[in-house]
Amino acid sequence: MNIIYYKRGKTMKKLGIRLLALTLLATVTTGCASSKQENTWDKIKEKKEIVIGTEGTFAPFSYHDDNDNLVGYDVEVSRALAKELGVKVKFVEVKWDSLIAGLDSDKYDLVTNQVAITAERKKKYDFSIPHTYSYPAIITKKDNTEITKMSDIKGRKFSQTGSSNFSKIVEKYKGEIVATNDWNENVSLVEQGRVDGTVNDTLAYYDLVNKKPGTDLKIAAQGKEVSEQAFIFNKGQDDLKKNVDKVLKSLKKSGKLAEISNKYFKTDVSHK
Numbered sequence: 001m002n003i004i005y006y007k008r009g010k011t012m013k014k015l016g017i018r019l020l021a022l023t024l025l026a027t028v029t030t031g032c033a034s035s036k037q038e039n040t041w042d043k044i045k046e047k048k049e050i051v052i053g054t055e056g057t058f059a060p061f062s063y064h065d066d067n068d069n070l071v072g073y074d075v076e077v078s079r080a081l082a083k084e085l086g087v088k089v090k091f092v093e094v095k096w097d098s099l100i101a102g103l104d105s106d107k108y109d110l111v112t113n114q115v116a117i118t119a120e121r122k123k124k125y126d127f128s129i130p131h132t133y134s135y136p137a138i139i140t141k142k143d144n145t146e147i148t149k150m151s152d153i154k155g156r157k158f159s160q161t162g163s164s165n166f167s168k169i170v171e172k173y174k175g176e177i178v179a180t181n182d183w184n185e186n187v188s189l190v191e192q193g194r195v196d197g198t199v200n201d202t203l204a205y206y207d208l209v210n211k212k213p214g215t216d217l218k219i220a221a222q223g224k225e226v227s228e229q230a231f232i233f234n235k236g237q238d239d240l241k242k243n244v245d246k247v248l249k250s251l252k253k254s255g256k257l258a259e260i261s262n263k264y265f266k267t268d269v270s271h272k
Contacts, residue, residue: 040109050087050110052090053093053099055093056070057093060265062074070091074113080257081248084247092108099113100121103233114229125233126235128245132203133227133270134201134202134226134227136200136222138150138152139199139218141216146196153175154174155174156197157177157194157195159195183204187208202222206265206266206267210266252271
């Protein structure tokens with residue numbers, strides 16, 4: 001067996017230099033990563049621009065109007081936010097599947113697209129205070145007097161899309177699901193009297209009323225489980241979160257959020 005002996009002289013000196021170099025490299029890399037997050041707010045102030053990721057195809061929150069302008073509730077809230085922060089706003093449109101993940105590669109400073117605050121998302125990202133609140137609701141024809149609470153779902157037909165959370169509510173209360181492709185089809189079946197109702201978000205109903213003021217549908221019952229939607233950004237951006245929260249509180253107090261909300265929903269969804 002060959003035994004290899006290392007001299008303490010030049011060999012140990014070279015090893016020490018290598019270890020020192022690796023340590024310095026790790027320190028610099030870590031420092032850059034921390035600085036990158038810590039300086040996001042400083043970067044926004046320096047450039048006088050905040051970059052916001054959004055879908056651009058999600059009406060009435062973020063979509064293009066007939067003139068191809070980016071509009072919607074979330075878009076207008078973002079513009080009001082930027083104005084109060086004293087910066088310009090630049091929107092980056094990304095498909096939902098990769099929208100939040102875009103934060104990881106710093107495509108934008110934050111995201112707005114009716115992103116719900118969940119325990120799972122909070123493990124990796126930070127949220128602003130909510131700017132939207134919604135609830136699950138049973139939507140029926142106005143002349144329906146038999147459904148007044150969530151438990152009245154039992155034994156009745158409901159038009160639902162796929163395996164959404166709203167479909168799960170119908171299953172929970174032992175209702176019968178009539179499968180559909182989208183929200184418009186859900187509404188159509190209720191209007192035609194082919195089902196007893198549909199369960200969806202209160203925001204979906206408010207949007208419907210805004211677009212079709214003469215609709216023959218109503219919210220017959222509303223669940224207690226509130227869903228809170230907010231701006232979402234990477235962890236470690238404490239200064240950005242602090243300033244965004246401060247502005248949102250101001251916009252709520254001034255009534256600006258309520259004004260934007262009433263434009264798109266005919267009601268104020270910025271408060272519980």
